[in-house]
Structure formats: C-alpha cells, structure tokens
Amino acid sequence: MKPEDIDQLLESGRYKHLSEETLVSYRDNQLDRIRVALADAHLRLCLICQERLAFLKEEAEAVANYVITEEDRAAIQQTVRDLEAETNAPGLVSTEIQRLTAYIRDMLVAWSVVFSQPAMRGFKDGDEVFRFENEKGLLTVWVMLETDASLTFHFSSPELAWEGAQLRFRLGRFNKEVTLQREGDSRVVATIEIPRRERAKKMNDISIEVLSNPGAIGSDL
C-alpha cells in the first residue's frame, strides 16, 4: 500500500465488505480492539455483512457438538460410490495428478509403439513425428522435428485444473522439468525443445513423471 493511499483508505475502507475470515474472527472474539472497531464501522453500515455474520453465527451454533451419525456415514459412502462410478476410475477420488499421470502413461505406451525401433528414421525436417490424443481429447501431445533438426514436444489440454502441474521429462540423457501453464481461457500447455546435439539415439528411452505438487496444481476459482 502506498502512503498516499492512507487518506483514501481511511475515507473509503469502511465501505468494503468484510471478508469471511474477518467475520469468523469477529464471531469468535479473536479480533483485537482496533480491528473490532474497524469491523464495527463497516457492520453499522452494511446490512449484508450483518446478515453474513448472523449466518456464520447460526452455522457455528448448528454444528457445535454435532456428532456424526450413521446416516451421515452411509451418505458419504454413497457419494464415494457415485463419484467412482461417475469418473469410472477405480478407487476414485482420483486426484488431478493421478488423472494426468494416467493419460501420460497412455501417451508413453503409444510412443513406445511408434518408436519400437530405437532410432528415429525416415523423417524429414519439419515433419510431425508423433501425435497422441486421448479418447476424451483431454491430452494432446505432438512432436515436431524442426528445420534445425531439434525436436519439440508440445503438450496441450483443455483441463484447466492441470495448470501448475509439473512434468519431469527425460529422453535419453536429456532432462527437463516443465510446468503446464494457462494459454488463453481454454487450454494449458507446455513445450519442451531438445536441441539436435542433445537428441537421444534411443528414442524409446523415455520417461515422463508428473510431480506430485498439490500446492501448485488446481485451477483458479
């Protein structure tokens, strides 16, 4: 915050709605005297925040000393079964990382079929040497042999929840970690360029690991 914003902050701050974090602290008497005064200044003005506070109080009262019932447990079990059935994944509650890992694994299987012969032969510069797209179109990988004889891997997916997922890529001795990043509003992408001199002789010596990074993976809400 810039110092010159002080006047504006003191002038207009009370018109800003309180965050839920502040309201919960207010409800739980965890704010100091100053912050209570600042929160009160807004609450006196704002019917909405008065209602939100009332709502949070009511919510806290409703769950105070709540004991989980057998009915709750049954409903939770049912939900887990439904989720598993819906996503068609064994033992659902499969995470984004697990899903992405499964698709990458499929891609590597396809790669191993195409490059069952260790060396890459018969391609010209500028050719697309490999393309993989999974059934649902959730992961597309294509590899270009560039005009300078370098090799470029392109990863693309409409699954925005994978933004931030890190891939540890290895082809022969070439190693690189890349992060799936948002491109526009509808895709996450990553690109890996392998210079000619670092290209592997054995094309089937490849691995891609999806790094478990729960702090990074996930979409903006």
Next chain:
Amino acid sequence: MKLENRQNSSCTDEADRELLCRYQGGDETAFVELLEVHSGYIRHWVKLALKQAPWAHADDLRQEAHWGFFEAAKKYKFSRKGNFHALARIRAWGRMFDSPEVRIVNRTLYENHNEVIAAQDRLMKKLGRSPSYQELAQEANLSIKQVETARKVVPFPSALEENDGALLLEDSDTSQLLGDAIALLSSDQAEVVTRRYAGDKFREIAKALGKSEDAVKKLHERAKKKLKGIIQGKGNRKDET
C-alpha cells in the same frame, strides 16, 4: 475406502488444509475424512436449502452438496487466499441450487437477492448509513415485500465470496496492515482514527473525548502522518504524545 471412527464433526482451517494436502497428494481416505468433519455443516446447509425448496428431497440435496464439496476439494489451490470451508460452502450451495428441482423456482430470487445487494452497496456509500427496506426497494426497483423475501429467502452469503468483481471485498492484507499500524498509535490517536473511520464527525469525537474540536483535528492529522510513517516502515515506536 476406509471410514475412520471419528465422532465429532468439527473443522479448522489448519486441519482442512492438512487433509486437502493428503488428498491432493493421492491419499483418497483423506477426502472421506474431510467430508466427515464437514458433515454437520453439510447437514445444516441442506436444511437451509430445504427451507427454500421444501419440495426437494433431503437425500438428493445432500448428494448434490457432496458433489459440490468434492469439486471444492479437487480444485482448492493452496496458494489461494481464503479458507477451504468457505469454498466448500459455495460449491455445495451452488450444486444444490443448480439441481433441476430447485433451480427453476429460485433463479428469480437469486436475481432479486443480487439486486438488493448491489442496491445496498450503492446506498451505503451514498447515505453513509445502513439503508432502510423502503430505500432498498426503491433503489433496487423492487417492492418492499420482494426485498424482504429476497433477503430472507437467500440468506446465504456466497455471492460476495464469488469475487465476481461486482462487489468490493476488503483486502485482508491491507486491513491487517491498517489494524497493526493503528495499534501503534497513542490511545487518543487510535480513538480518533477509528472513530473517523466509522464516520463520526470531529464534533462528536471531541465531545466523547472531552477535547476541543481543533485539538481532535490536530490529533487526527498527526495520527495520519504517523500511520504513513509506520506503513512506510519508518516509525514503529508507540507514540505516547
């Protein structure tokens, strides 16, 4: 999937994050635990939804709420501000209200509710006080009864938290900084600043503090300078003057 024999339904932000970390790292049982500790809340949310859509079936709504909860757990980003509980509530509520049997009737109520929120926001700034129902109705182009219904029928505060840019939420960091800075002022200065913040007139503050209006104005000016200094990191000593 194993259900642990947990008895109490209570959640804290820290405990939620620990479970989410485990879940997003691949531990599926953590999701069930997370759902268990929120089961009391989910039951409460379903109860509220049923008040608005009494024709709906509680089990159906609970399943919808669970789905919303699942989406929240899947999408929660640790770098994000805001606690998981609030996000889970928004998602659960969203799923319940997007379910076909509830959606048809309540769309208008939601729209009215949003109108009322926007109207109250404008009036709060314009009037400098809490508006009456009549003023709200006039500003929102609704009848008083519609305003009352919209506010009672949709008491849920999710709209604000969706951060759609329509309404201005405080920035927690800025609020924290301001609170910390005011705490470093002398007690008189802090009193003047917080009262001015609340919209009190200098005359009223002077009367409350038993000082002259000029003295209060000077206190306020000095306090603002001090606040600027503190926020710039130049001053951090308690001013006892």
